[in-house]
Amino acid sequence: MADRSxxxxxxxxxxxxxxxxxxxxxxTHPGTATNTPSTDAALSPGExxxxxxxxxFELNGKAVQVDVEPRTTLLxxxxxxxxxxxxxxxxxxxxxxxxxxxxxxxxRNSCMMLAHDVEGRTxxxxxxxxxxxxxxxxxxxxxxxxxxxxxxxxxxxxxxCSALLQRTAGRGSALSKxxxxxxxxxxxxxxxxxxxVIAAVLDASKERA
Amino acid sequence: MNxxxxxxxxxxxxxxxxxxxxxxxxxxxxxxxxxxxRMKEGLDAPDELIELHAIAGEHGARMRxxxxxxxxxxxxxxxxxxxxxxxxxxxxxAYGAIKDAAGxxxxxxIRNGATVGGNLLQRPRCWYFRHSDLLCLKKGGYECLxxxxxNRFNAILGGGPxxxxxxSSLGSAVVALDAKVTxxxxxGLRTIPAxxxxxxxxxxxxxxxxxxxxxxxVSVDLPPALPGQRSAYHFAKEKQSQDWPLAxxxxxxxxxxxxxxxxxxxxxxVAPIPWRSKEAEDVLEGAAPxxxxxxxxxxxxxxxAEPLEGxxxxxxxxxxxxxxxxxxxxxTPLPA
Ligand SMILES: Cc1cc2nc3c(=O)[nH]c(=O)nc-3n(C[C@H](O)[C@H](O)[C@H](O)COP(=O)(O)OP(=O)(O)OC[C@H]3O[C@@H](n4cnc5c(N)ncnc54)[C@H](O)[C@@H]3O)c2cc1C
Ligand code: FES
Ligand code: FES
Numbered sequence: 001m002a003d004r005s006x007x008x009x010x011x012x013x014x015x016x017x018x019x020x021x022x023x024x025x026x027x028t029h030p031g032t033a034t035n036t037p038s039t040d041a042a043l044s045p046g047e048x049x050x051x052x053x054x055x056x057f058e059l060n061g062k063a064v065q066v067d068v069e070p071r072t073t074l075l076x077x078x079x080x081x082x083x084x085x086x087x088x089x090x091x092x093x094x095x096x097x098x099x100x101x102x103x104x105x106x107x108r109n110s111c112m113m114l115a116h117d118v119e120g121r122t123x124x125x126x127x128x129x130x131x132x133x134x135x136x137x138x139x140x141x142x143x144x145x146x147x148x149x150x151x152x153x154x155x156x157x158x159x160x161c162s163a164l165l166q167r168t169a170g171r172g173s174a175l176s177k178x179x180x181x182x183x184x185x186x187x188x189x190x191x192x193x194x195x196x197v198i199a200a201v202l203d204a205s206k207e208r209a
Numbered sequence: 210m211n212x213x214x215x216x217x218x219x220x221x222x223x224x225x226x227x228x229x230x231x232x233x234x235x236x237x238x239x240x241x242x243x244x245x246x247r248m249k250e251g252l253d254a255p256d257e258l259i260e261l262h263a264i265a266g267e268h269g270a271r272m273r274x275x276x277x278x279x280x281x282x283x284x285x286x287x288x289x290x291x292x293x294x295x296x297x298x299x300x301x302x303a304y305g306a307i308k309d310a311a312g313x314x315x316x317x318x319i320r321n322g323a324t325v326g327g328n329l330l331q332r333p334r335c336w337y338f339r340h341s342d343l344l345c346l347k348k349g350g351y352e353c354l355x356x357x358x359x360n361r362f363n364a365i366l367g368g369g370p371x372x373x374x375x376x377s378s379l380g381s382a383v384v385a386l387d388a389k390v391t392x393x394x395x396x397g398l399r400t401i402p403a404x405x406x407x408x409x410x411x412x413x414x415x416x417x418x419x420x421x422x423x424x425x426x427v428s429v430d431l432p433p434a435l436p437g438q439r440s441a442y443h444f445a446k447e448k449q450s451q452d453w454p455l456a457x458x459x460x461x462x463x464x465x466x467x468x469x470x471x472x473x474x475x476x477x478x479v480a481p482i483p484w485r486s487k488e489a490e491d492v493l494e495g496a497a498p499x500x501x502x503x504x505x506x507x508x509x510x511x512x513x514a515e516p517l518e519g520x521x522x523x524x525x526x527x528x529x530x531x532x533x534x535x536x537x538x539x540x541t542p543l544p545a
Contacts, residue, residue: 043263045219050212050256070215070258073245093246094319095451107318112242116215160317185450186316 048116057118059084060128068115074108075099077115078125086126086155090188097186098152100159101125107163126155129162137207138162141200149191157187161201165208175205210245211254217263221272221393221425224259229395229423237261237425239288240322242315243331251341252332252348261288261326261425268393272326272427275300281433284391287326287426291315291379294325303434306459307382309442310477314378316451325379326426329390329406330418333373334453335363346371346414353414360517362455365524367480371410372517375417378454379429380407380483382442384475385459389430392420400430407482417481435471437463441538444477445530454478456527458534462493469493469539474510479527486510489531498539500532507531 049070056065059082066081075092078084078101087110090098094112101110102124103117129136138161141147148154164183168175180201184194216235218224228235238244238258247253264272272286275297283300285307294300295312315323332338337345337354344350355363355372363372383390383403391400406426408419420426440461446452457477463470472493476484489510496502507528514524536543 043217043260043265045217045263047217048215050214069212071210071212092249094242094316097316097318100318106321108321109316109318112245112319112322114215114241114245163317181450183317186318188450 053116055116055119057120058122060124066115070114070116072115073111074101074103074113074115074118074123075110078110078123081115084125084127088152088155090152095186096153096156096188097160097184098156098188100156100187102159102163105163105166107160124159126158129158136162138165138201138204141204141207142197145196145200145203147193147196147200149193153187153189153191153193157184157189157193157197160184160187161197161204164201165204168205169208172209174209175202177202210248211256213255214257215260216257217260219263219265221264221266221268221427224261224264225393225395225423225425227257227259229421232422235259239324239327240290241327242319242323243327247332247339250339252339261324268427278430283431285325285429285431287324287428289325290321291323291325291328292317292320295320301434303438304386304431304440306385306440306442306461307379307388307429307431310378310382310457310459313442313444325429328379329377329383329429330420330426331376333417334376335373338373346410347373349415356517359519361519361522362453363517363520364480365514365516365520365527366476366484366511367409367482368515368517369410371414371481373410373417373481374478375407375480375482376453376478377483378444378457378477381457381459381475381477382440383429384483384485385461385473386440387432387461387473389432391427391430393425393427394421394423398427403429404483404485410481435463437465438471439463439538439540441534443530443534443537445526456523456530458527458531460531460534460538462538464498464539467497468495469498470495474506474531476510476527476531479514479523486531488512493535498535498541500536500541500544503532503535503541504528506535 052067052069055068068077075089078087088098090096092111094109099110100107104121160183180198235257236255239261272288274286275289276284278284291311291314295308337343338347346353353371364374388403389400390403390406391398406418408416442459444454444457446454456479459475462472472490474486474489489506492506492509510531511524511528
């Protein structure tokens with residue numbers, strides 16, 4: 001029988017994936033990377049596929065390259081090819097927001113995007129929130145408020161709420177409950193953590209204000 | 210999803226010609242939300258996706274922008290996302306219905322990808338149509354499976370032979386606002402009233418719009434606002450969080466000398482096309498706004514409804530949604 005520790009599902013995927021992390025480990029902030037092409041690189045004329053072709057983008061501050069087919073979703077490229085499994089796949093149809101990531105700072109459903117859509121762009125997943133192992137205020141508030149149970153929706157919740165805090169960053173006042181409710185309207189939580197999530201985000205916004 | 214080639218062409222004409230040469234194999238992709246959904250479900254399997262986002266130059270700018278036009282109206286590019294439209298503060302409140310419809314459709318993250326053009330041209334959500342194992346009228350089958358099936362979300366107005374409801378939340382708003390749409394075809398650009406974009410199932414039950422294969426929706430053109438124009442959009446959903454609407458209403462009017470004028474009423478998610486209600490307009494045109502007359506208009510609007518076995522609840526629901534929209538559009542206090 002095969003050695004179980006050697007044959008984990010993740011390890012198997014890693015074995016067959018073709019991802020390479022090419023750049024240094026210095027953390028860059030979204031949009032400030034100097035080694036990424038212009039944000040319009042994803043739109044330059046040409047044909048891609050149907051066989052795998054090279055895709056380059058910035059993932060959580062690192063330049064990454066991966067060979068993927070046009071039909072590979074961003075979600076599958078992240079989870080299967082790049083082993084960034086913090087982003088979860090639940091419905092795979094845009095209906096639950098578990099797969100939410102930030103693309104150039106904007107929250108998107110990675111299951112409804114193609115991987116090649118992010119050519120030259122900056123992608124932030126839940127792994128990219130903490131800075132060098134230091135949790136963000138929002139992440140700490142999630143822990144303090146017990147804002148998760150099974151945790152399957154949590155990375156998506158964190159990304160939607162991080163996007164909300166980022167786009168209201170200049171405001172200098174705390175968020176309202178309605179604003180938080182609106183921001184997580186697409187995030188489904190089977191365990192019903194909504195009240196705790198809302199409390200955590202409100203608390204994080206107070207700390208900021 | 211089936212394997213395919215992503216094709217990025219820099220001009221509108223090149224993109225259009227590429228699709229019209231072989232429309233069975235090639236299709237446009239805007240935000241791709243509806244398209245990928247259908248491809249994942251196995252309903253469509255195009256060999257080439259022609260990326261509308263790659264279109265550059267003057268046409269690309271027009272398709273991506275929201276701008277005031279020379280005639281005093283506003284133009285919303287087909288590639289503008291629902292999120293951009295919902296957050297566009299410079300659009301005058303006279304056009305509030307379309308902004309509210311965009312801001313309440315789908316989810317915050319979907320709205321960041323879904324485009325205005327794709328929203329108007331998305332395929333229906335009826336579960337019989339969306340199920341790859343079922344051959345319904347929309348897919349070339351013999352009957353609309355909703356008629357004898359579970360039809361709780363299907364049409365109560367204008368149904369037959371297909372009983373889908375038009376899926377676009379922008380649909381009722383563009384019809385009520387008397388918008389036009391600009392289309393790029395073989396002989397250049399043409400502009401038609403928005404209600405002529407939508408095709409009832411009596412024409413061809415397999416299609417919901419009138420674009421020829423390969424034609425591109427370029428923009429939604431809002432006419433100059435009438436003096437004192439107001440508009441409103443309202444909806445009902447099963448949940449407070451993200452959900453598809455059960456009924457929607459959009460209203461445009463002016464209130465001059467205490468009476469309602471220039472009224473246009475359109476209902477969404479109740480009929481196979483965004484449903485203009487002349488019945489409601491007839492009751493209200495020239496009337497003084499009041500809760501009583503709104504109730505009468507809502508009754509008139511739904512007097513022509515023919516619900517199926519499982520969706521009679523949508524009749525009073527749509528009446529209520531329309532009454533709210535009329536109250537909001539005319540700033541008439543809601544009855545206690
Ligand atoms: C969870 C969820 C909830 C949703 N709720 C709602 C809702 O409440 N209300 C609502 O209205 N919608 C809702 N939607 C649907 C969503 O709004 C549409 O799928 C989206 O707007 C489609 O736009 P797109 O740009 O992604 O279109 P695409 O998927 O890119 O295109 C749709 C179709 O139109 C064609 N097309 C696109 N643009 C053009 C153009 N300019 N010219 C010619 N052809 C074109 C494409 O070829 C394709 O066939 C929901 C979707 C999800 C996933
Ligand atoms: S997995 Fe993407 S929205 Fe559910
Ligand atoms: S914590 Fe379990 S789904 Fe949200």
